[in-house]
Amino acid sequence: xxxxxxxxxxxxxxxxxxxxxxxxxxxxxxxxxxxxxxxxxxxxxxxxxxxxxxxxxxxxxxxxxxxxxxxxxxxxxxxxxxxxxxxxxxxxxxxxxxxxxxxxxxxxxxxxxxxxxxxxxxxxxxxxxxxxxxxxxxxxxxxxxxxxxxxxxxxxxxxxx
Amino acid sequence: xxxxxxxxxxxxxxxxxxxxxxxxxxxxxxxxxxxxxxxxxxxxxxxxxxxxxxxxxxxxxxxxxxxxxxxxxxxxxxxxxxxxxxxxxxxxxxxxxxxxxxxxxxxxxxxxxxxxxxxxxxxxxxxxxxxxxxxxxxxxxxxxxxxxxxxxxxxxxxxxxx
Numbered sequence: 001x002x003x004x005x006x007x008x009x010x011x012x013x014x015x016x017x018x019x020x021x022x023x024x025x026x027x028x029x030x031x032x033x034x035x036x037x038x039x040x041x042x043x044x045x046x047x048x049x050x051x052x053x054x055x056x057x058x059x060x061x062x063x064x065x066x067x068x069x070x071x072x073x074x075x076x077x078x079x080x081x082x083x084x085x086x087x088x089x090x091x092x093x094x095x096x097x098x099x100x101x102x103x104x105x106x107x108x109x110x111x112x113x114x115x116x117x118x119x120x121x122x123x124x125x126x127x128x129x130x131x132x133x134x135x136x137x138x139x140x141x142x143x144x145x146x147x148x149x150x151x152x153x154x155x156x157x158x159x160x161x
Numbered sequence: 162x163x164x165x166x167x168x169x170x171x172x173x174x175x176x177x178x179x180x181x182x183x184x185x186x187x188x189x190x191x192x193x194x195x196x197x198x199x200x201x202x203x204x205x206x207x208x209x210x211x212x213x214x215x216x217x218x219x220x221x222x223x224x225x226x227x228x229x230x231x232x233x234x235x236x237x238x239x240x241x242x243x244x245x246x247x248x249x250x251x252x253x254x255x256x257x258x259x260x261x262x263x264x265x266x267x268x269x270x271x272x273x274x275x276x277x278x279x280x281x282x283x284x285x286x287x288x289x290x291x292x293x294x295x296x297x298x299x300x301x302x303x304x305x306x307x308x309x310x311x312x313x314x315x316x317x318x319x320x321x322x323x
Contacts, residue, residue, distance in 0.1 A: 075306070075309070075310055075313070076309075078313050079309045079310065079312060079313045082312070082313050082316035082317055082320070083312070083316070085316070085320065088279075088316070113244075117245075117279060117280070117283045118279065120282070120283050120286055121279045121282045121283060121309075121312070124282055124286060124305055124309060125309050128306060128309070143286060144290075147237075147238075147241045147286065147287060147290075148237070148241075150241060150244045150245065150283075151237070151240045151241050151244045153244075154243075154244035155244075
């Protein structure tokens with residue numbers, strides 16, 4: 001995949017993470033109806049995050065689109081680049097394929113927790129790179145909601161055990 | 162789910178995470194045949210020891226302020242930290258040393274370190290929410306940024322190894 005060198009590409013990456021998240025949860029809900037309701041709720045939340053990132057991307061000025069994200073030391077950009085290079089996030093891979101070797105609801109819930117953790121780790125870097133308090137607050141809110149997803153998934157996992 | 166964490170315990174977990182990470186990096190460096198990667202691992206061990214001292218200072222301050230340093234009216238952050246602990250079956254502690262057999266390749270050591278660093282970030286994101294005073298939040302934020310830098314370095318090394 002291309003490296004996210006500028007704000008537009010970074011937000012595109014975030015959108016793709018959320019798009020894949022929604023797709024993953026919907027496919028998982030279909031495969032495991034016993035946990036289907038909660039997974040569909042999580043899918044809807046990822047859709048909302050997608051809209052938030054799409055709005056933030058649309059609000060970028062022409063200058064901001066082309067410029068690097070605010071990152072005087074280059075650390076956040078470097079972090080986002082390496083996170084996006086396919087080892088942690090392969091946004092081109094079909095998230096539904098990840099379900100192929102998952103045979104139980106427990107396995108899919110554990111996998112979902114892992115994916116949510118990866119998202120939080122990516123957004124923690126994104127927050128550092130986003131200029132302005134308003135932008136940082138939006139990313140922070142999404143991080144908090146992803147944290148909430150982990151709590152929901154863990155509760156469901158405990159219920160199944 | 163039973164909420165078992167107190168503020169003191171959460172800081173204790175953070176201290177243990179850093180103690181284990183520093184030990185993991187030191188041990189890994191000793192076993193690493195590549196001098197460049199050995200130096201990186203030793204630098205990371207030193208950084209984790211600094212983080213340990215930061216959390217120890219914060220925990221001492223917590224005692225002085227009689228618990229006022231924690232603010233979690235709805236218990237959401239505590240639930241999150243509990244979920245992270247449950248998900249790992251680590252009883253609230255990251256211990257990457259448990260994953261080492263002594264026969265790992267450099268690539269495998271970096272992958273273990275990478276997973277541990279991600280665990281630290283997701284734990285500290287929750288911890289930051291619990292810290293009431295701004296100076297404390299800023300310290301946790303600084304540690305999160307340093308762990309993100311560790312992830313960058315590890316991923317770059319991993320890529321260079323092919």
